[in-house]
Amino acid sequence: MSLNFNFTEIEGYKELCWTETGELSEDGNPLFRVSGVTDVLVWGTMGIDMGEITQKNYVEFATRLLMWQGVMGPMLKEPEEGENGKVTWVTRVVGIDDVRRHIGLSTNVSTTTRTQFMKRMERYMKDKEERHLEAVARKERA
Numbered sequence: 756m757s758l759n760f761n762f763t764e765i766e767g768y769k770e771l772c773w774t775e776t777g778e779l780s781e782d783g784n785p786l787f788r789v790s791g792v793t794d795v796l797v798w799g800t801m802g803i804d805m806g807e808i809t810q811k812n813y814v815e816f817a818t819r820l821l822m823w824q825g826v827m828g829p830m831l832k833e834p835e836e837g838e839n840g841k842v843t844w845v846t847r848v849v850g851i852d853d854v855r856r857h858i859g860l861s862t863n864v865s866t867t868t869r870t871q872f873m874k875r876m877e878r879y880m881k882d883k884e885e886r887h888l889e890a891v892a893r894k895e896r897a
Contacts, residue, residue, distance in 0.1 A: 756863075760797045764859030771856060792853045795830045796860060799823065799849070804872050806864035808857050817851035819872055824848050826880055 762768040772793040776786045789797070800806055803819035824830055829846040836842050867875075 758797065758801065759863040761861045762793070762859075764861065765857055766859065768859070791831055791833055792849055793857065793860070795849045796820075796854065796857050797862060799830060800862045800864040802827070804864065804867040804875070806866045807861040808854055808859065810858055813854050813858055814851070815869065817854040819869075820849060820854065821851075822876060826876065826883070 762772040765771060772790055773787040774790045776788050778786045780786055796808070799820050802823045803816065805812065805816050805819060808816050829848045831847050831849050832844045833847060834842045835845045
């Protein structure tokens with residue numbers, strides 16, 4: 756199933772959710788791509804089992820997203836120009852301010868209860884640690 760999304764209910768979505776690529780279309784118009792934060796939030800809906808960001812649920816959305824990133828690591832990589840002009844990619848956590856600015860984002864992801872989400876996170880963390888410990892044990896035996 757495809758992941759479908761809608762930004763049009765986000766205040767200022769044209770500026771917030773889209774970034775110019777620096778390229779032009781065949782007819783000379785600027786081309787755009789989804790901004791980094793918006794992209795993380797769209798894909799993050801699948802990881803945290805919440806299909807939309809609303810005024811009522813944005814704190815829960817941010818809480819789940821921060822928990823997910825606590826296990827998986829920061830989800831956003833952004834370019835940062837150093838003093839020498841060299842660009843490096845820096846990871847950062849997408850937090851509550853990012854989520855709040857995206858109130859109105861919706862996707863076709865089904866929202867689960869917090870209990871269901873927590874059970875899934877528990878299973879994931881358990882499986883991840885078991886795989887890690889098995890790898891350590893194999894290395895020690897070698």
